[in-house]
Amino acid sequence: MIELKNISIVSGSFALRDVSLSLQHGEYVALMGRTGQGKTTILEAIAGLRMVTSGDILMDGRNVTRLAPAERGVGYVPQDLALFPTMTVRENVGFALKVRGVAKAERDARVHDVAEWLGISRLLDRRVTMLSGGEAQRTALGRALSFKPKVLLLDEPFSALDDETRQEMHALMVSVRTHTGVTVLHVTHNRAEATALADRVIQLEAGAIQ
Amino acid sequence: MLPSSTSDKVFRSTLFVLGGSYVVLVVLLLAADLAYSSWGQLAELLGKPEIVHAIWLTLGTCTAAAVLSMLVAVPLGFVLARYRFRLKWLVDALVEIPVVLPPLVVGLSLLILFHLPVNGVKLEDWLRSNLGWSVTYAVPAVILAQFAVAGAFAVRTMRVTFDQIHPRAELVALTLGCSQAQAFWRVALPQAWRGMIAAFTIAWARSLGEFGPILVFAGATRMRTEVLSTTVFLELSVGNLESAVAVSLLMVAVALVVLLVLRGLGVERRA
Numbered sequence: 001m002i003e004l005k006n007i008s009i010v011s012g013s014f015a016l017r018d019v020s021l022s023l024q025h026g027e028y029v030a031l032m033g034r035t036g037q038g039k040t041t042i043l044e045a046i047a048g049l050r051m052v053t054s055g056d057i058l059m060d061g062r063n064v065t066r067l068a069p070a071e072r073g074v075g076y077v078p079q080d081l082a083l084f085p086t087m088t089v090r091e092n093v094g095f096a097l098k099v100r101g102v103a104k105a106e107r108d109a110r111v112h113d114v115a116e117w118l119g120i121s122r123l124l125d126r127r128v129t130m131l132s133g134g135e136a137q138r139t140a141l142g143r144a145l146s147f148k149p150k151v152l153l154l155d156e157p158f159s160a161l162d163d164e165t166r167q168e169m170h171a172l173m174v175s176v177r178t179h180t181g182v183t184v185l186h187v188t189h190n191r192a193e194a195t196a197l198a199d200r201v202i203q204l205e206a207g208a209i210q
Numbered sequence: 211m212l213p214s215s216t217s218d219k220v221f222r223s224t225l226f227v228l229g230g231s232y233v234v235l236v237v238l239l240l241a242a243d244l245a246y247s248s249w250g251q252l253a254e255l256l257g258k259p260e261i262v263h264a265i266w267l268t269l270g271t272c273t274a275a276a277v278l279s280m281l282v283a284v285p286l287g288f289v290l291a292r293y294r295f296r297l298k299w300l301v302d303a304l305v306e307i308p309v310v311l312p313p314l315v316v317g318l319s320l321l322i323l324f325h326l327p328v329n330g331v332k333l334e335d336w337l338r339s340n341l342g343w344s345v346t347y348a349v350p351a352v353i354l355a356q357f358a359v360a361g362a363f364a365v366r367t368m369r370v371t372f373d374q375i376h377p378r379a380e381l382v383a384l385t386l387g388c389s390q391a392q393a394f395w396r397v398a399l400p401q402a403w404r405g406m407i408a409a410f411t412i413a414w415a416r417s418l419g420e421f422g423p424i425l426v427f428a429g430a431t432r433m434r435t436e437v438l439s440t441t442v443f444l445e446l447s448v449g450n451l452e453s454a455v456a457v458s459l460l461m462v463a464v465a466l467v468v469l470l471v472l473r474g475l476g477v478e479r480r481a
Contacts, residue, residue, distance in 0.1 A: 047385050069384035076385040082378040086400040096386035099396070147387065 001025040001183050002151055007055035009041055016041055016207050028177060028184040030194035033204030039187040043153045047076045075144030075152040081136055083128040089139050090124040096147040114142045117179055134165040154186040173197055243459050251456045260432045268437040272417040275356035279364035279413035287368025292377060308362035316358050317426030351428035352435055356417035364413040371405025411472045418465055
């Protein structure tokens with residue numbers, strides 16, 4: 001499903017060399033490793049937000065290494081969520097559909113569905129600057145999943161949450177998998193989170209997958 | 211107010227006294243102008259057709275210069291904040307030049323630019339014969355002179371604005387299907403709204419206060435290129451101090467109204 005073949009990324013003094021990794025369709029993989037090892041860089045490379053120096057990224061056998069992010073169809077939730085602050089929850093969740101020119105009625109229906117199973121229906125008209133941590137996480141997930149991507153990339157999205165909210169988000173992620181069958185690559189520092197959610201835990205050490 | 215010790219109170223008082231002294235200076239300047247002038251003089255001034263012409267020309271040229279400034283400041287501010295490219299340091303320095311140059315030199319440089327023969331052709335002559343535009347000593351010269359200086363301030367404001375907006379939201383927009391242009395229009399620009407209001411306001415206010423480049427490049431011809439800042443000069447040059455002060459007060463009033471309206475728009479948008 002996703003295959004990284006001998007990826008190298010060099011940027012200034014940072015270097016990630018010869019990384020290979022593959023995820024099967026529908027698999028949930030947790031990527032762990034110490035800070036500064038390049039976990040976020042790998043996610044950004046898959047999302048198309050970072051140029052790779054050498055190597056190839058394949059999705060469903062298609063080489064996407066040189067494709068623009070928009071052409072990859074990958075859902076991405078960064079650590080700081082990066083919700084669009086000038087928009088409401090509804091506008092955030094419906095953003096990808098609007099960009100794709102989906103008709104308003106169809107868009108509204110999809111936003112309604114996504115909001116329903118993420119538990120944010122009552123927040124749809126609220127500005128995202130007025131959300132709690134857990135609500136913002138759900139909104140960011142909804143935005144990333146709204147256009148039914150085959151791959152979801154999560155960059156430590158739950159690290160800033162309290163224990164109770166994190167447990168809720170874990171339950172939500174299980175439900176997301178059941179609902180969508182999406183392939184997930186989840187960067188986390190939390191071993192318990194990784195083992196609770198993932199089918200497989202991999203470790204990035206000294207610039208290589210262990 | 212927080213509970214405070216004596217040293218906190220001393221610190222706070224120092225801030226208020228030092229900062230407040232500047233506010234007092236501005237108030238004294240305005241009060242002196244007001245004391246020197248009278249409503250009668252202001253009313254008389256507003257009855258003169260050349261002054262009314264200067265007011266309308268000032269409003270029009272300042273707005274045109276501010277719009278032009280925004281047309282370059284938004285893209286240039288974004289480029290400087292988001293992209294890395296060769297000679298960026300040079301572009302950075304170049305856009306600051308109109309800020310540090312004496313305004314008179316900006317006017318002189320504009321005059322030379324439009325009248326320097328290149329392969330025997332002057333830009334002024336070329337524009338007149340090909341497009342029918344007269345620039346020097348005409349209204350376009352007023353706008354260009356204002357824009358040359360105001361643009362730099364607008365660029366600086368927009369650059370700081372985009373610097374303060376984290377680019378991550380734009381990157382996420384790309385993964386959601388946006389082209390770079392769509393991410394700019396739909397995500398970056400709406401977040402820059404306050405900065406745009408500020409940049410427009412600064413450009414407008416700079417244009418209102420511009421005098422040196424206008425005098426050199428556009429002249430100060432009554433009913434033609436006279437704007438309020440040059441009116442003050444013209445009145446002073448014929449020894450008419452009362453009128454000069456009255457026009458100055460008029461400029462203060464115009465500036466206050468425009469700045470308050472723009473600020474109101476910004477506040478309304480923010481709410």
